[in-house]
Amino acid sequence: MAGIRGKAAALIGASGFGDRMRDLLRQAPALFADEIPARAAGGLRYVHLACTRYLTLMHTGDRSGDAIDAGQVLPGYAGVIVRDGYHGYSHLTGALHAWCAAHLLRDLKGLHDAEPGAQEWAAKMACLLLHARDTAAAARRAGQDTFGPAVLDDLVTCYRAVAADGLWTNLTRYTATARDARAIARRFQRYEDMILRFATRPDLDIFTNDLASYCTSCGGWEVRRGTGRPGGCRAGGFSVAGGSDILPWRAGAPGFAVGVAAA
16 A cells, blocks of 8 residues: 555656645645654654645655755745644744644643633633634624724733733642643743734634644544533633544535645
8 A cells, every 4th residue: 555655646746736736735825734643654754734625735754844844835935824833833934823723722621621720711711712713703704804903902902811810820839730831821922923813814714723634633623612502601611522633524525635745
């Protein structure tokens, strides 16, 4: 099977299909990126991926910035890159970056599950992100490319207050969870622009990089509100069910073309 994949990759490369895929991907206003370990060429490598809803290009390499660039899509790209917090993408300064909110929700859930009483701020932040996601989706459906100034100001004010509360609550606590909570609260403060990119660009559906993660993993997350009802979220509880950091596949989702570059 590995030999067949290698031959297929070589044929795709020789046909010019990969070059056309790269051209189309670089024209997209937003790209979803991910990397995951896998066996290739007789050893452990990383599968790197850049995709849109309809196009996916994969190549293998190590986890360095040079390996990310070897896909010949992200270097020089000037749109929005939706990704996790891995620092290997930080050299791509020509693009705006958006932090995948599914990863953030997973971390917030971990804090709240460990100390429900002490980490109330984590549930509040999760609810705030979900509310902002729904607000962005509504704006997109209405054809709006920005939030109203008052809406965005309120969101940012609440966001900063909850992040500050998370840090303050855990400053003088010395449990392992409190240490993690301080790091996560500081992440929300330091990377505010990246984390709220989906809200400052509601014209783009960039809340998560679930498209990229779906291509590099087999599971699926389902984010459920604390009340278990659509639209209902209460401070104090939320749940994330499943086995990955992506949203589950849904019937009727569009197909997409996939290109695999030779290792």
